[in-house]
Amino acid sequence: MTVLVVDDEEGVRMVARRILESAGYTVIEAVNGADGLKTIEANTPVDLLMADLDMPVMRGEDMAVRIRALRPHLKCLYVTAHIDALMDERPLLWDGEAFLEKPFGSASLLEAVRLLTTGRIGAPPPAQSSGLRLFWSRISGRG
Amino acid sequence: MAVDSSELHRLKNQLSIVYGFADLLLIEMAPGDPHAPQMAEIQQHAMAALELLRDAPPNPEEQ
Numbered sequence: 001m002t003v004l005v006v007d008d009e010e011g012v013r014m015v016a017r018r019i020l021e022s023a024g025y026t027v028i029e030a031v032n033g034a035d036g037l038k039t040i041e042a043n044t045p046v047d048l049l050m051a052d053l054d055m056p057v058m059r060g061e062d063m064a065v066r067i068r069a070l071r072p073h074l075k076c077l078y079v080t081a082h083i084d085a086l087m088d089e090r091p092l093l094w095d096g097e098a099f100l101e102k103p104f105g106s107a108s109l110l111e112a113v114r115l116l117t118t119g120r121i122g123a124p125p126p127a128q129s130s131g132l133r134l135f136w137s138r139i140s141g142r143g
Numbered sequence: 144m145a146v147d148s149s150e151l152h153r154l155k156n157q158l159s160i161v162y163g164f165a166d167l168l169l170i171e172m173a174p175g176d177p178h179a180p181q182m183a184e185i186q187q188h189a190m191a192a193l194e195l196l197r198d199a200p201p202n203p204e205e206q
Contacts (some may be wrong), residue, residue, distance in 0.1 A: 015163030079156045103159035105166035
């Protein structure tokens with residue numbers, strides 16, 4: 001399973017790569033939204049898009065809209081440090097979309113990816129994984 | 144000190160990276176590793192700093 005990680009911050013990409021590769025995922029990186037879009041337009045096989053929403057050049061959500069026009073069934077995990085403002089702006093998620101709050105650790109990222117790709121939730125998150133705690137509460141609050 | 148939103152975003156990203164690498168190191172440490180408590184402190188303080196920044200008022204010069 002291949003994850004395209006799009007973030008303008010190299011350190012964030014490195015953390016995501018280490019976590020995902022440790023769990024057996026293949027990782028492709030893109031340094032901004034335009035780069036991510038170019039990767040998809042090149043027909044690179046990708047199962048899940050993990051995108052920072054706050055990037056220069058092209059905002060993550062703008063990139064995701066254009067990518068999903070090309071690949072409507074691609075799963076999208078949006079990562080942001082401003083999840084509360086974002087959820088006020090956009091309280092509902094489409095199928096195959098989820099938000100994860102920065103900072104994320106291994107447990108929260110892997111649970112989010114597994115939930116999106118398999119529809120199943122594994123073990124409950126540890127108390128310190130704030131990203132997943134928010135992620136779960138947003139999912140469970142969709143109604 | 145007034146910090147504009149792009150600088151705030153970059154600062155949050157840097158702290159998120161500290162948090163993420165601390166998390167990875169904690170997972171990779173053997174049980175009982177003597178450095179684990181210090182690493183957990185680093186992670187907790189990165190989170191505490193992020194929470195402080197979350198409540199930071201916007202720079203009035205940007206409004």
